[in-house]
Amino acid sequence: MIILRVDLKSPAPVYRQIVDAVRILLVNGDLSPGDALPPVRRLALDLGVHFNTVAEAYRTLEEEGWLEIGRRSGARVVSRTVENRCDPQTGEAFERRLREMVAEVQARGLPRDRIARELRLLAKTLERS
């Protein structure tokens, strides 16, 4: 099972949630090159959202180089090579977003030890991959 989870009450738009969720599945290796994603219509029907919402998410992932969208074959995962470069701007943006996110969830009442546990877990996953 490859589960895509979307929260309709989340402040993040559904299109963004789809992009983020599929990207996590791709980075974690749950989706591999050659795997097909559901057709836009099918996923939109199951989520109860407009076709354009799913199409936009797929297009974003295509632009990022994760997917190849064919007229007949639909969306398919492609192998994507990323240069292991040290871009200072990317690093800074990542650090800033991470700090913002930690502050936000802390402000919303998530206990510090829980946040630390999640970050450790994430770090371990990264080290293993």
Next chain:
Amino acid sequence: MSTETMLFVPLLILIGGLFHIMPGLTRPDLFFAVTVAPEFRRSSAARRILGRYRAIVWIATLIASGLALAAGMAVAAVLLQAIGYLWGLVSANRAVRAYAAAPSSVLEVDLATPQERLPGGLLVAALPVLSLVALGLWVGFHWDRLPRRFPVHWGIDGADRWVNTTPATVFGFLAVQAFVCLLLAGLAWGLLNWSRRISTTGAGAAAERHFRRRIVQLSIVCEYFLACPAWFALFQPAAAAMNAWGLALAAAIVAFTVSLMRGGQGGSNATVTAGTAPVGDHTPDACWKWGLVYVNPADPSILVEKRFGIGYTLNFGNRWTWVVLALLLVAPAAGLILLR
């Protein structure tokens, strides 16, 4: 008492019985078309609402049966029973809204779920239509072998409406039959491709898939049965063949209906765990009018699960639904014009 009345009154009581059990067939976290906590059904408030609904249904059924028996007013009896059912449902729906629960806002989709396909493929669904096209071609080449008149309607005692054999009546009759078959094939295809899947993970998904497949099979079986009258009309076999056809069709519908009812709406019997956030059917309560009519322009689905009863209903907020409805009106209208 006429034979019709003797058959009609038990039919009213049977329908009353179906209305009686209908609230128990819905998904466990839907009660009278309102999203509720799964354990709400067992509460005293739920039992009181259910009791009132059933009392209204049975009072209407008894008065309708009395009308049919005493005055032979069949149409009025059917209308009265339907009004009683609707009144009971709408008042129960209003009462349950006070206990509505916020459904889970989290949707899960298994991206690895395979696409569901028509059983036997497209050819199996298209065969009845193709057989009628073949019959039309045969008729074109063997016009002299056709009877001078042919039946276009059948009752309990056999054919009760006949028309003269002309190109308009023959080809019109075949076209209407083919159109009905096409609609049933379209319904089967639409259920697989244009309906909302509520569960795509776990046991609920498997049960729902099974439920949907049963309805698709029922549509295709009915399509095969409904292609037969065209052959009966033009070749006029013995009455026994027609009776066997009628009995077999009724038996198939009853068998499928019983199977669907046993599984509950969407195959949902016992798939919801008490204490969890209700999932419902992922459609907003506010989009259901009187618990029966679904109007949601933001939902791309054309077909969604009914919230009360078994099967699917149309999303009247989708403009394609109106195209489907217009097509549904074309067949009877064409039939009336061509077979006058």
